[in-house]
Amino acid sequence: MxxxxxxxxxxxxxxxxxxxxxxxxxxxxxxxxxxxxxxxxxxxxxxxxxxxxxxxxxxxxxxxxxxxxxxxxxxxxxxxxxxxxxxxxxxxxxxxxxxxxxxxxxxxxxxxxxxxxxxxxxxxxxxxYPIVIFQLKPRTQKCSVCRIYRAKKVAVDNKWAQENPCYFCDYCYSLLHSVDGIPPYENCSVYDYLHD
Ligand SMILES: [Zn+2]
Ligand SMILES: [Zn+2]
Known part of the structure; x- marks a missing residue:
């Protein structure tokens, strides 16, 4: 935020x-x-x-x-x-x-x-005090394409993607989207992804 x-x-x-x-x-x-x-x-x-x-x-x-x-x-x-x-x-x-x-x-x-x-x-x-005795670990998604690297971007309503929302590592994202950071077409939103 x-x-x-x-x-x-x-x-x-x-x-x-x-x-x-x-x-x-x-x-x-x-x-x-x-x-x-x-x-x-x-x-x-x-x-x-x-x-x-x-x-x-x-x-x-x-x-x-x-x-x-x-x-x-x-x-x-x-x-x-x-x-x-x-x-x-x-x-x-x-x-x-x-x-x-x-x-x-x-x-x-x-x-x-x-x-x-x-x-x-x-x-x-x-x-x-107060003392933290338990901390939930943040969950991170893997790239939906290569399933190897950590996701860095998440695309919503992307008709080229296999899942919705679809997670991408930087490399896979750059392969699919020629202009970095710009959504491939209207009505598709791409956000930076940190963790769930
Ligand atoms: Zn809250
Ligand atoms: Zn990837």
């Missing part, structure tokens, strides 16, 4: 009823603001949605049995700056799905799976 000039440093974590906005970068914007505006200006709609989320199924059963539905209340959402919040200040439930949103509307589910007391063999220096 940085390369494409579309990088946005803004983001937030939504944990229980609190937004933790990433405002470290001076150009970052408060993503939670439009949500709060919506909660304020469209209270009925928000409440309806909240009820559907919380007790959609239960509510239908209640309706069938009692003919009435108990009304729930919207949580009292709050917003904090992420960079001034400590992990120890978070209130969370193990196994609950929380949200990380960044780059406009790229959303990731976050789950705190387990929790334990510090062990003798753990790093004792507080400043060293």
């Amino acid at each position: 940085q390369k494409a000039g579309e990088h946005d440093p803004s983001g937030y974590f939504l944990i229980e009823d609190a937004f933790y906005n990433d405002l470290r970068d001076p150009s970052a914007i408060d993503y939670s603001k439009p949500v709060f505006d919506w909660l304020r200006n469209s209270k009925d709609e928000a409440l309806k949605k909240w009820e559907c989320i919380i007790n959609g199924e239960l509510q239908q059963k209640q309706k069938a049995i009692l003919g009435t539905v108990s009304t729930s209340h919207l949580p009292h959402f709050r917003a904090f700056d992420m960079h001034t919040t400590w992990f120890r200040d978070l209130r969370f439930r193990l196994g609950a799905a929380y949200l990380y949103c960044h780059q406009g509307d790229c959303k990731h589910t976050i789950v705190i799976r387990d929790m334990r007391l510090i062990h003798q063999e753990d790093m004792q220096n507080r400043a060293a």
